[in-house]
Amino acid sequence: MSRTTVEMVTYQHKGKTMTRKKRDTTFGTLKRLKSGKFQPIYLGPDKKRYYASACNTEKQAREFLADRDYEIKHGQWKPPASIEAEDFGRYATIWVRQRQTRKGSALRPSTIALYERELDSGLQGFARCPLTYITPPMVREWHGKRCEQAGETTAGAEARLLHAILATAMKDGTITRNPVPSELLRSKTGNGHRAPTAEELANIIAALPDKWRLCAYIAAFGGLRFGEWVRLERQDLDEVDGHVVVHVTCQAQRVGGEWLIRPPKSSEGVRSVSLPLWLTDIVNDHLKRFVGPFPASLIFAPDKNGTRYVSESTWSHKWSRALDKAHISDVIRPHDLRHYFGSALADAGVGIRQLQNALGHGTARASLGYLESSRGLPESLADRLQRLPAATDTNIVNYPSRENGTEALAS
Known part of the structure; x- marks a missing residue:
């Protein structure tokens, strides 16, 4: 009867030479700590024993050892130090x-x-x-x-x-x-959002205070971002052949409690956008009633004195109140007005490059940048945006007017 040969190995322990049975091919060992965690221990290619940080589970510890084994075999291992x-x-x-x-x-x-x-x-x-x-x-x-x-x-x-x-x-x-x-x-949001329909937008704008209606018009029919329209000044608006042209050159951003004036989000964001012809009277009425006479007068001056620009939270609050008054329960964000603008242009047959120019978007496809050199939205495309229908909700409560000093109450 033949006897099985057991291979023995020697090792040093506290200055003494010890012998033991040779282990199987499993790389490293795990030490169960009193805390219940598992500490991976392995021998590096430099013949030194390394004690790694404890892992919460045995599975994590074995995966750690497998990674170190792979690194050693492929010459990618680095000493922990x-x-x-x-x-x-x-x-x-x-x-x-x-x-x-x-x-x-x-x-x-x-x-x-x-x-x-x-x-x-x-x-x-x-x-x-x-x-x-x-x-x-x-x-x-x-x-x-x-x-x-x-x-x-x-x-x-x-x-x-x-x-x-x-x-x-x-x-x-x-x-x-x-x-x-x-x-x-991938991000998943609990509530979906969408752009408003033309009828919904008409009702929302009718529910906004008079001073803030032009914000929605410029975002929905000019595609401006919040930071772009919030810092617009009188000198940024021109009238060309009956069209109001908005010159977008920078944006306002609030960072760390301070307002910063920066270039638009992308280099394509510097643009001139012509508003539809039917908006000219609305813009001029706003300039007459709510904007100072100086070139640097803000188009949308904040209500509170000492505040440089209208905050995004203030605009969101006014927008949410308008949604409630227009009896719209779906999630429609102020930024969705840009989606309304882009969708309306696409439905009107605007090409992809013209759409990117109008929205001030950068593009991942560099070749598209050579298709057309113009930026912004010309008058011929602006007039493709249709006038809003009349507001259909007769129960909208108007905001108090400072001009007549009265408050309109819902009947």
């Missing part, structure tokens, strides 16, 4: 500071502030974690908790930022793969 400085928090801070847009320009202050808020809130848990230690299961667990805490939309936005930062780390050679699963990058 050499990557301690490459933790996510420090790397992300430098990433935001050096990040550029696709066109090579620096990030806007509002974008930097947004990224910093996301890093300080939802992504704070990764701050002290080495980049190489971030795994797909860890990201999935984090994403699930963020969905419960802040909602799927916020979790999706934070996951996209995490993915972008780690994509740069991959290019730098710090990590070999991006641990953020692609399906986590």
Whole structure:
């Protein structure tokens, strides 16, 4: 009867040479700690034993060991001491500071502030974690908790930022793969939103205070963003052949409690937009009643003295009240007026390049930039936008008028 040969190995322990049976081919070992966590232990290619940070579950610990085994076999392993400085928090801070847009320009202050808020809130848990230690299961667990805490939309936005930062780390050679699963990058909102119909828009505008109706007209029939129309001055408006032309050269943004005047969102955002001919009388009436006589007088001056521009929250509040008065329960945001503008132009047969010029959009397809050199919306296209129908809701309550000093009450 033959006896099975057991292969023995020697190792050093406290200065003594010890022997033991040779283990199977499993890479590394797991140590169960008193806290219930699992600590991965493995032998590096430098023949040194490494004790990694404890993992919450045995599965995470084994996946960690599998990643280290892969790195060692493919020559990609780095000693933990050499990557301690490459933790996510420090790397992300430098990433935001050096990040550029696709066109090579620096990030806007509002974008930097947004990224910093996301890093300080939802992504704070990764701050002290080495980049190489971030795994797909860890990201999935984090994403699930963020969905419960802040909602799927916020979790999706934070996951996209995490993915972008780690994509740069991959290019730098710090990590070999991006641990953020692609399906986590999609945002889901609880409430859908849409552009108003022409009849709904007529009722909404009729329900707005007189002073703020032109805001909706300019957004819906000029396609201006909030930051673009909120800082318009008298000198930004011209009248050409009976059409009011709005010259968009910059926008106002509130960042960190301060107003900043910046170029439009994209280089194509610097444009001249002609409003439909039927809006000329409405614009002139607004200029006469609510705008000062000076070239720098704001088209939409805030109600409160000492406030530089109308805040987005103030406009959203007035818009929400108008929706309620017009008996519209669907979610229609102020920004959806730009969607109304774009849809109306598309329905009128406007080409893709003309539509991008009118909206001031940049484009991912560089070839489209050579199709046409003009920017903005000419008079011939402006007149394709049809006049709104008369408001059909007779129960809309008018706002108090300062001119007559009376308040209209619902009958």
